[in-house]
Amino acid sequence: MAENQKTVTFIITRQDSPDSAPYKETFHVPYRRNMNIISGLMEIQKNPVNAKGENVSPVQWEMNCLEEVCGACSMVINGTARQSCSTLVDELEQPIHLAPMDTFPVVRDLVIDRSRMFDALKRIKAWIPIDGTYDLGPGPRMPEKKRQWAYELSKCMTCGVCLESCPNVNDKSDFIGPALLSLPRLYNAHPTGAMNKSERLNALMEDGGITGCGNSQNCVQVCPKGIPLTTSIAAMNRATNIQAFKNFFGSDNAH
Amino acid sequence: MAEHREFVWRRLHSLLGVIPIGIFLVQHLVVNHFAVYGEESFNAAAGVLESLPFLLALEIFVIYLPILFHAILGVYIAFTARNNTVKYSFFRNWLFYLQRITGVFTLIFIAWHVWETRVQIGLGNEELSFGLMENILSNPIMLWFYIVGVLAAVFHFSNGLWGFMVHWGFAQSPKSQKIVTYVTLAVFLVVSFIGIRALLAFV
Numbered sequence: 001m002a003e004n005q006k007t008v009t010f011i012i013t014r015q016d017s018p019d020s021a022p023y024k025e026t027f028h029v030p031y032r033r034n035m036n037i038i039s040g041l042m043e044i045q046k047n048p049v050n051a052k053g054e055n056v057s058p059v060q061w062e063m064n065c066l067e068e069v070c071g072a073c074s075m076v077i078n079g080t081a082r083q084s085c086s087t088l089v090d091e092l093e094q095p096i097h098l099a100p101m102d103t104f105p106v107v108r109d110l111v112i113d114r115s116r117m118f119d120a121l122k123r124i125k126a127w128i129p130i131d132g133t134y135d136l137g138p139g140p141r142m143p144e145k146k147r148q149w150a151y152e153l154s155k156c157m158t159c160g161v162c163l164e165s166c167p168n169v170n171d172k173s174d175f176i177g178p179a180l181l182s183l184p185r186l187y188n189a190h191p192t193g194a195m196n197k198s199e200r201l202n203a204l205m206e207d208g209g210i211t212g213c214g215n216s217q218n219c220v221q222v223c224p225k226g227i228p229l230t231t232s233i234a235a236m237n238r239a240t241n242i243q244a245f246k247n248f249f250g251s252d253n254a255h
Numbered sequence: 256m257a258e259h260r261e262f263v264w265r266r267l268h269s270l271l272g273v274i275p276i277g278i279f280l281v282q283h284l285v286v287n288h289f290a291v292y293g294e295e296s297f298n299a300a301a302g303v304l305e306s307l308p309f310l311l312a313l314e315i316f317v318i319y320l321p322i323l324f325h326a327i328l329g330v331y332i333a334f335t336a337r338n339n340t341v342k343y344s345f346f347r348n349w350l351f352y353l354q355r356i357t358g359v360f361t362l363i364f365i366a367w368h369v370w371e372t373r374v375q376i377g378l379g380n381e382e383l384s385f386g387l388m389e390n391i392l393s394n395p396i397m398l399w400f401y402i403v404g405v406l407a408a409v410f411h412f413s414n415g416l417w418g419f420m421v422h423w424g425f426a427q428s429p430k431s432q433k434i435v436t437y438v439t440l441a442v443f444l445v446v447s448f449i450g451i452r453a454l455l456a457f458v
Contacts, residue, residue: 238424
C-alpha cells in the first residue's frame, strides 16, 4: 500500500532553446514497479508540474525503438551516458539526474542534434555500394565464423555514447569519434564491401579522422553494445598506415 | 599526401617521440648514470659525447628539430582535449590525461634544462662537467624540479611507447595492449631508476 505513495525524483537539466542557458528542474513522479527512465519522462509529460507545484512546459526527449537498438534516447543518467529506454529506475540511486549529452548541440531539454555523426557516416562511406543499373547477382559468400564476428561490430547504433565519453570529441577538435572509426572495419570485412576498402581507409585518413584518437579508451568502457571499439581503432590504425605507404610508395593505383 | 596532412603529421609525431627522441632520452639518462661511478667517470663519458664529429648537426637533426616539432604539435594536441577523468575515471583515461600533463611539464623542464646547461656551455659561460650539474643540483628546489622533470619525461616516453604500439597498429587485441602496458610499465620503472640514481649521484 505504501508503494502507491512512493515517488521517484528526477532532477533534469533543461534548456529552452539551442542558445539559451541550461537550468535544472526537479520533478516528483509516482513510482511504478519496473519503470524505465522513459516511463518517468512520460509521467512528466502527462502532468508537467515541477517539485514547486508550478506548471511548466513538458520535458522534451527523443525516443524510437524502446529496446536499445536505435540509439535515439541516449542521455546522461546519473553522470553516465546511456539509453533511457534500457535504464531501469529500480537500479539507480535517487534522485535521478538526467542531462543531455552536451558533446552534441542541445536542441531542447534532453533532445540533442546527432547529425554530425550521420554526416561522418557519409564521409567514411559506411555502406556497401551494390546498386547499379542492372542486377549484379549474388556477391561472394562470407564465412559463417566471420559473419558472427562482424555481427558484433554491426551492433553499433550511432547512439553517440562513445563520443560523449571521448575527451577528444569537443568543440575544439573536428574528430569524428570512436564509433565512426570502427564502422569502416565492419564494411571492409564484408566480402563485397572490401571492394571499396581503400576508399574508406583514405576517408579515415582525412583531417578529423583516425588521428583524432588519443587512446583514452573510454569508448570501449561505455559502449552499451560492448563493441570492441579500441581493437577496431588499432586495426584501422594498422590498415590506414599500410594504405598510406601504398599511396606514397606504391604504383598500383587500383588498390 | 597533401590531403592527408594531419594524418602524416600525427604519425610523424608518434614516430619522432620514439625515434629519435625516446632513444635519445634513454641514452642521455644512461650516460648520466656514469656519475654514479664518480666524477671522473662522468667527465670522461661526457667528453666522448662532446667530441663526437658533426656534433652540432647531430644535435640539430636528432635532438632539437624532432623535439621542437613533437613539442609544438604536442601542445596543440594537449590543449584540444577536454579531459574528463572525474566523470570517466578509467585507468587509460587517467594515463591519457597524465600523458598531456607530463608532456607540457616536460617541455617546460627541457626548456629550462637546455638553457641552464647546453645554452650556457654554448655561450661559453659554463663548461660541460660534473661540477656544472653538482652546482645546479646543490639547490634543493632545483633537485626536486629535476627529479619531477625526469619522472615526467620518462613517464611521457613510456606511455608514449604504448601509444606508438597502438597508433602504428602493432598491438591490436586487448590482450596484446595489456601486455604492452606491463612492458612499458617496466620501461618506466627501469629508466626512472637510472635517471633518478644519476641525479642523486650529483648531490
